[in-house]
Every structure is written in structure tokens, then in C-alpha cells.
Amino acid sequence: MPGRSIQVEGLMIAVREAGPMAAPAFLLLHGWPQSSHAFEPAMERLSQKYHVIAPDLPGIGGSFGAPKAGDKKTLARLMKSVADAFMLDRPVIVGHDVGGQVVFSMLRNHRDALAGAVIMDVAIPGISPWEEVVRNPQIWHFAFHAVPRLPEELVTGHERAYFDFFFDALSKDGSAISSEARDIYAEAYSRPESLKAGFDWYRAFAVDARENTMTPKTGIDLPVLYLRGSAEPGAVEDYLEGLRSAGLTNIEGGIIPDSGHFAADENPGALVERLVRFREEVR
Template sequence: MVDIKVIGARSGNLEIAVRVAGHPDRPAIVLIHGWPQSSRAFSRVMQHLADEFYVLAPDLPGVGASRVPAASGSKSLLARHVRDVVQACGARRVVVAGHDVGGMIAFAYVRGFAAELEGVVIVNTVIPGLEPAWSKVLSNPYVWHFAFHSIPKMPEVLVSGHQRPYFDFFFDAISRTPKAITDEARDAYARDYGHVEALRAGFDWYRAMSKDAEENAKRIEVTTPVLNVRGDADPGPMRDYLEGLSASGLTHVRGETLEGSGHFAAEEAPEALARLLRIFARDCVGAV
């Protein structure tokens, strides 16, 4: 069993909790969680990668052990906070992998600091503003929560005190294997968003998406390799996502389908996801 430690890293006035495993002299893989999860979602993935890589998984500001929220849910701002964590932890030869909102942050990270990254992996998410996937997601009635979470203040009022059943709805609805997200994990995520500031931090990620879309509308050429991963039970054709990423300026982007997974890849298919990450990171950094 790999030893996973939790350390603190500073980003401005924020203290961010980071799960770390592996030796810091090795190339780094940085794992960014999404909603409604925390860094604990990557625990099993970290176990599979720490023999070869220095693996970091921060709790995003305001969530879990990172108790102070960021100034906004802007993905470019959150990318800067993650970058500060990467630098504070001494990570080098860095590959960033983000799931859900974490994938949006990974996209902002490579757009802002491409020269500092060896590669980027975007898992099971749509990037705000990138067409045709973005418009299709916003018009999909089954993705109602994007609009609901964007409403000021009201989601906190309705969800506070009901985190566990509210999160359960999503774990059950958009996973291929709901039991893969255990009761223990579900209880933990409810605690990780157990105070109003944590809920506000998570909902602010959605409130910022229209602004994110405006920022992403500007084409920026990026030559860093990018891998887009989608679970085989996650809806939406891969070509829509690859088309948008390429049109945004990513010149080396490709897709992989993750077998045996719905939306929550790190828990539904941790070995398969770790295998994809390992192969991609090796390709990016060379022999380890």
C-alpha cells in the first residue's frame, strides 16, 4: 500500500491541502478533482501511479481541507492557484490531469502556462465556450444543474444540510456503476462540502462558466500534448469535444475512451484511468 500524505501549500492568502504520494524527484502528475468531489476521489489512482511518478492531488480552494474559498470560480484563477501548489511542492516535468470542473481548470492551466507543462489530460467534461459540445450541453435538459448551480445564493439555501442525498442523485444518475462510489466515499464528500462556504465555492465554479466561455473564445495556439478522455458510458460523441479543443488552438490533441466508466472515472475505473495516465505521461516526459 502506497503512503499518501496530506500537506499544506500556500497560494497567496490561501492554504491548500494536497494529497501527495511518490518521490518528488520523479516526473509529476497533478490530479484536479471536480464537483461534487474532492482530492480523495483520486486515492486509488494515486496508488497505481506513485511507484513511477510524484503524484499531487489538491483540494480546490474552499473544499475539503482547503477551507478558504478562492475569490471567484474563474477557471483561470483556479489554474493559477493549482500552479502555485505545483511550484510549492517542487514538482517538475509536470503532467496535469483534471476531471469534470478539474478538466476545465486543466484547460485554463495549459492555455496560460503551456511552457511549464509536459502534457494535459481532460477527463469527462465539457470546456465552456468550445463548440459544438458546449451548446449541446447547455441545451440538454438532463444537464439542468448547470443552470441551477449558476443561480446566486439559492442553491446553497436548498442544498445545505442535504448534501448527501443531493450528491447521491448525481452519483447514481451519471455513473455506469453507482456502487463504485461507496457509502464511505459519499459520506466523505458530503463532509467535504459540509459547510456553506464549501457549497458556495462549488457553485461558484458554475457561476463563472459564462465568463470562462468568453475567455476561451480567444484562440491561443498551444503545442503541449493534450489527451481528452471520456468514459464509454458518458454521453456525447468524442468528435464534438476534439473539434472544440482543436479549434481553440490545441495543435496536438487526441481522444481515448475509458472502458467500464461513466462520469466518475477515478472511482469507477481507477486502474484503467491510471493506465491511460501512465502511458500518456511516459510519452510526454520520455523514459522515467
């Protein structure tokens, strides 16, 4: 997938780009422990009709340099600058996992720049059912990743094996995430700054929660779609209820079939179908 790097606030951000520049746009944000490569199959399909860009989040993969902290308000500001640099006219922003947390911050702080937003497979810090999620012992890695320095010490040199655990545990069928893709993701976090950038996203959750629970001045009526893979634990309606209570007044939910946590890898065809339908609805 063609790409280039741009400078944003002193950081070099690598961005994949496809599709006609004058077409309606998508901005795709990956999560942990992935890179923009996760969206490559979806981009191939979407680019037939849409202008699509997918950056590596700061410090990850082909992006060099990272902000001093991993709070999502900062990342949202940086992604707004990326969208501006590519002259995206009110894109639909799609965020998976941590990328979805960035999307929520975009809704709070930059909604006028968007046509709509899609949040995938993630709990938003401070927003119900966040407290239930962080108390779940199966989500142990939230606490581990937030510990200063120790995750880097233990995971450095073992990125592929560590990430494999999550790909196998959280997908419906681990074989849907190819060995080639797993190698690419491990390589994307192989630099010290990359691994730290990823763990810093978790270290910022307390800051994110405080920001996210500040009452917005007005309700957020931008169209929002919340998606979960069919094999993901947790009811979509629980997440919708929390997001509505946080001020999102125009939100609907959906399920990606035959998929666990990593829908862009596991079932890109179904994901694209749902994204296209949403994009046409908010046009």
C-alpha cells in the same frame, strides 16, 4: 494518503502527496462534487513510479478560504502556485470535470510549466460542443447552480442526498462509488464556504467562456489527452473537434472502459493504465 497544507495567496490548500519526489510528476485536479479523495486509488498505483500530488480545490475539503470568484483562470493560477510549491518539474496535469476546465485554462496561460495535459469528462465553457451541452435538459444543474444563493439554501444539510443523485445518474454503476466515498465527498462540501465555492464554479461559466474564446496568440502544441468514460453520452470526436478549433494542435482522445462520469472511482485501474501510457509518451 499523506498530505499537508500550504498557503497560496492567503488561502490554505490541502494537498495529498505520494511517490518519489525526483520522479516524473502528475498534478491531479478533482471536479464537482468531489475532492482529492477521488484520486486516492489512482495515486496508490501511480506513486510506485511517479511523484503525484492532488489538491483539494480552494474552499473544498481540507482547503480553507476561497477566491472571490470561481473562474477557471484564477483557479489555474492558484494550481500553478501549488505545483511550484511542490517543485514539480513540468508535470502532466490531469483534470476531471471542473478540474478539466481548470486544465484548459492552464494550457492557455501556463503551458510552458507543463509536460502534457489530460482533460476528463467535461465540456469546456465556450468551446464546442458547449452550446449543445448547456441546452440539454438533462444538464439542468448547470443553470440551477448558477443561481445566486438559492442552491446553498436548498442543498445545505442535504449534501449527501443531493450528491447521491448525480453519482447514481452519471456513473455506469452507482455501486462503484462506495458509501464511504460518498460520505467523504458530502463532508468536503459541508461548510458554507465549501458549498458556495462549488456552486461558484458554475456561476463563473460565462466569464470562463469569454476567456476561453479569446484567440490564443499561437496554437497550443502541448500534448493533450481527452478522456471520457465508456458510458458517458456524447462522442469523443465532437469534443476533440471543438478543442482543435480552440487551438489545441496535438490532441488525442480515449475511452475509459466500464465507467461513466466518475472514472477515478469507477475504474481506477484502467485510468491509471492510460495515464501512465500518456506520461511515457510525453516524457
